Amino acid sequence: MHRQLVLDKISSILDATDANYDGKLTEILDKASRIFVSGAGRSGLIGRFLAMRLMHSGYDVSVVGEIVTPSIKTGDLLIVISGSGETEQLIAFTKKAKEIGAQIVLISAKSDSTIGDMADAVFQVGKSDQYSKVKGMPMGTVFELSTLIFLEAMVSHIIHEKGIAEEEMRARHANLE
Amino acid sequence: MHRQLVLDKISSILDATDANYDGKLTEILDKASRIFVSGAGRSGLIGRFLAMRLMHSGYDVSVVGEIVTPSIKTGDLLIVISGSGETEQLIAFTKKAKEIGAQIVLISAKSDSTIGDMADAVFQVGKSDQYSKVKGMPMGTVFELSTLIFLEAMVSHIIHEKGIAEEEMRARHANLE
Amino acid sequence: MHRQLVLDKISSILDATDANYDGKLTEILDKASRIFVSGAGRSGLIGRFLAMRLMHSGYDVSVVGEIVTPSIKTGDLLIVISGSGETEQLIAFTKKAKEIGAQIVLISAKSDSTIGDMADAVFQVGKSDQYSKVKGMPMGTVFELSTLIFLEAMVSHIIHEKGIAEEEMRARHANLE
Amino acid sequence: MHRQLVLDKISSILDATDANYDGKLTEILDKASRIFVSGAGRSGLIGRFLAMRLMHSGYDVSVVGEIVTPSIKTGDLLIVISGSGETEQLIAFTKKAKEIGAQIVLISAKSDSTIGDMADAVFQVGKSDQYSKVKGMPMGTVFELSTLIFLEAMVSHIIHEKGIAEEEMRARHANLE
Numbered sequence: 001m002h003r004q005l006v007l008d009k010i011s012s013i014l015d016a017t018d019a020n021y022d023g024k025l026t027e028i029l030d031k032a033s034r035i036f037v038s039g040a041g042r043s044g045l046i047g048r049f050l051a052m053r054l055m056h057s058g059y060d061v062s063v064v065g066e067i068v069t070p071s072i073k074t075g076d077l078l079i080v081i082s083g084s085g086e087t088e089q090l091i092a093f094t095k096k097a098k099e100i101g102a103q104i105v106l107i108s109a110k111s112d113s114t115i116g117d118m119a120d121a122v123f124q125v126g127k128s129d130q131y132s133k134v135k136g137m138p139m140g141t142v143f144e145l146s147t148l149i150f151l152e153a154m155v156s157h158i159i160h161e162k163g164i165a166e167e168e169m170r171a172r173h174a175n176l177e
Numbered sequence: 178m179h180r181q182l183v184l185d186k187i188s189s190i191l192d193a194t195d196a197n198y199d200g201k202l203t204e205i206l207d208k209a210s211r212i213f214v215s216g217a218g219r220s221g222l223i224g225r226f227l228a229m230r231l232m233h234s235g236y237d238v239s240v241v242g243e244i245v246t247p248s249i250k251t252g253d254l255l256i257v258i259s260g261s262g263e264t265e266q267l268i269a270f271t272k273k274a275k276e277i278g279a280q281i282v283l284i285s286a287k288s289d290s291t292i293g294d295m296a297d298a299v300f301q302v303g304k305s306d307q308y309s310k311v312k313g314m315p316m317g318t319v320f321e322l323s324t325l326i327f328l329e330a331m332v333s334h335i336i337h338e339k340g341i342a343e344e345e346m347r348a349r350h351a352n353l354e
Numbered sequence: 355m356h357r358q359l360v361l362d363k364i365s366s367i368l369d370a371t372d373a374n375y376d377g378k379l380t381e382i383l384d385k386a387s388r389i390f391v392s393g394a395g396r397s398g399l400i401g402r403f404l405a406m407r408l409m410h411s412g413y414d415v416s417v418v419g420e421i422v423t424p425s426i427k428t429g430d431l432l433i434v435i436s437g438s439g440e441t442e443q444l445i446a447f448t449k450k451a452k453e454i455g456a457q458i459v460l461i462s463a464k465s466d467s468t469i470g471d472m473a474d475a476v477f478q479v480g481k482s483d484q485y486s487k488v489k490g491m492p493m494g495t496v497f498e499l500s501t502l503i504f505l506e507a508m509v510s511h512i513i514h515e516k517g518i519a520e521e522e523m524r525a526r527h528a529n530l531e
Numbered sequence: 532m533h534r535q536l537v538l539d540k541i542s543s544i545l546d547a548t549d550a551n552y553d554g555k556l557t558e559i560l561d562k563a564s565r566i567f568v569s570g571a572g573r574s575g576l577i578g579r580f581l582a583m584r585l586m587h588s589g590y591d592v593s594v595v596g597e598i599v600t601p602s603i604k605t606g607d608l609l610i611v612i613s614g615s616g617e618t619e620q621l622i623a624f625t626k627k628a629k630e631i632g633a634q635i636v637l638i639s640a641k642s643d644s645t646i647g648d649m650a651d652a653v654f655q656v657g658k659s660d661q662y663s664k665v666k667g668m669p670m671g672t673v674f675e676l677s678t679l680i681f682l683e684a685m686v687s688h689i690i691h692e693k694g695i696a697e698e699e700m701r702a703r704h705a706n707l708e
Contacts, residue, residue: 002507048244067225071352153356175248179684330533425706529602
């Protein structure tokens with residue numbers, strides 16, 4: 001049964017992912033003036049899931065590439081989601097953001113990468129060898145789904161730590177959709 | 178030559194569009210806490226052109242339907258761009274925004290419409306009869322292009338009135354793209 | 355630990371989700387001329403995950419609301435992702451698609467709903483009572499994550515059934531990003 | 532009056548834009564298997580206006596960066612819209628598309644640029660010196676609006692040349708929006 005295989009794989013990836021990440025990432029988010037989220041393709045979709053929940057939780061957050069996204073500045077945070085840490089466009093964004101004086105966080109399947117070398121912090125989801133040859137889950141699927149669960153759990157951590165009420169989140173949620 | 182025909186048509190539409198609109202619309206924008214822009218299809222693209230320029234000019238602006246767009250509240254402004262004033266989804270947005278206590282502005286080719294009836298102000302671009310049977314400009318093209326020029330000129334009005342420097346706008350413009 | 359709670363919840367939802375859905379949904383997809391995917395907010399993101407994988411697998415697929423999405427016709431399939439089955443805009447899409455003669459599939463947390471009543475098939479993810487009062491997972495999170503895993507597993511089913519090689523999927527994947 | 536200034540500027544830019552471009556660009560479009568449109572920020576919006584009209588006119592067209600956009604191949608055409616011809620991300624796309632064997636068309640304010648050097652054809656909108664110091668039209672506005680009118684007129688040329696009926700275009704236009 002494919003569902004169970006997918007869940008088991010995500011579970012083993014998350015078991016190999018540092019339990020302290022939730023607290024560390026929350027700390028970095030709380031220090032940032034504004035948060036910018038970037039990712040290519042399906043990693044960009046994961047970034048959007050995260051961005052929406054951060055907005056609900058009261059953070060000032062933008063998705064890189066959207067029409068009303070402003071310029072990034074010193075004191076802002078750029079979150080880069082990239083399984084390989086080598087996506088060409090995201091390397092360019094990371095360089096520019098770093099020059100400007102923004103903080104960089106990479107969320108990746110790799111411990112070492114071009115973006116990782118420039119980042120202030122790297123959050124590695126799983127271990128590199130866990131991603132090789134996963135039968136029936138094409139391309140970056142394992143990274144994407146594991147990262148999504150990791151980030152949703154991190155948001156759940158934030159909600160608990162700060163005691164954010166669900167009514168408060170609902171009140172921020174888009175009412176024109 | 179098609180280019181000249183297109184420009185002539187836009188020019189005659191804009192000649193028939195109230196010269197006081199720039200000032201009136203600026204006044205409404207300045208009173209709003211936050212601005213929400215909505216439109217379907219190509220009118221949605223025009224809304225995005227406007228939203229980016231308003232962001233550059235220092236307004237707090239969101240595009241309806243984007244992932245980090247928050248809830249609209251009393252004191253906010255919803256700008257609806259709809260040639261017909263009858264787009265089903267935009268009627269629903271207008272109703273909801275009105276109930277919540279937001280101000281509504283409609284930019285339209287029609288003086289009377291379902292959205293217009295609910296709006297606090299209607300800005301009619303051209304006159305209804307100017308849109309009938311424009312050879313070689315399919316569907317809403319005349320409305321879309323005229324509205325885009327109208328709104329760009331309105332932004333130009335704002336920039337002059339407020340003395341916004343181009344450097345200031347550039348400093349706000351996305352630097353990750 | 356939030357990660358484990360999230361995974362356990364998804365696991366119990368998927369256990370309560372009919373195991374025959376993968377085969378049934380694949381059959382419906384294979385009969386469609388073209389596939390249109392729609393959803394609001396985060397359900398729209400899940401629809402995009404699905405749409406990309408279906409494109410990789412060789413289906414002709416469009417996301418409702420994108421700029422180059424064509425008109426839906428008889429013989430086409432509209433997939434609606436809606437936890438409540440009551441999203442106003444999606445009710446309107448479903449009505450219009452049904453009038454035109456397209457097939458409608460609803461993926462939902464509810465067995466009964468306005469969209470469900472119009473749909474040719476309803477795929478219920480979990481049971482309604484499983485969604486009430488999930489601590490620390492705000493709003494639609496449980497439905498969204500469970501549905502994403504359900505759909506990814508369904509794509510995995512398709513890949514196995516049809517013997518689609520990963521190279522073939524990679525060859526279709528966007529090379530400009 | 533700002534509207535007249537904007538229209539006059541666009542008019543003088545279009546007067547300085549080769550009248551044969553409409554025919555030449557149509558010829559290139561007709562030779563392509565599939566068309567991919569790309570641009571950053573507001574030039575990306577212009578690309579979306581073009582992409583929608585090309586879809587209406589019966590071409591197989593995708594917007595680079597959208598979720599269901601497939602890989603570009605030999606025989607396909609990449610249209611790049613870039614005022615400077617130097618947008619970093621678009622340089623990367625152009626290089627990759629060229630290596631793969633796709634045709635490249637640049638639409639630009641410059642006759643010489645990095646992208647222009649790699650392109651199979653450059654369509655220069657206006658002359659470079661016409662863009663310097665346009666009072667009250669910030670940043671790329673003159674290029675963007677002139678290019679939009681140029682491309683809309685080019686689509687109008689296509690519609691006339693091929694005798695595409697407006698009903699045919701309407702039948703292709705999205706009916707879920």
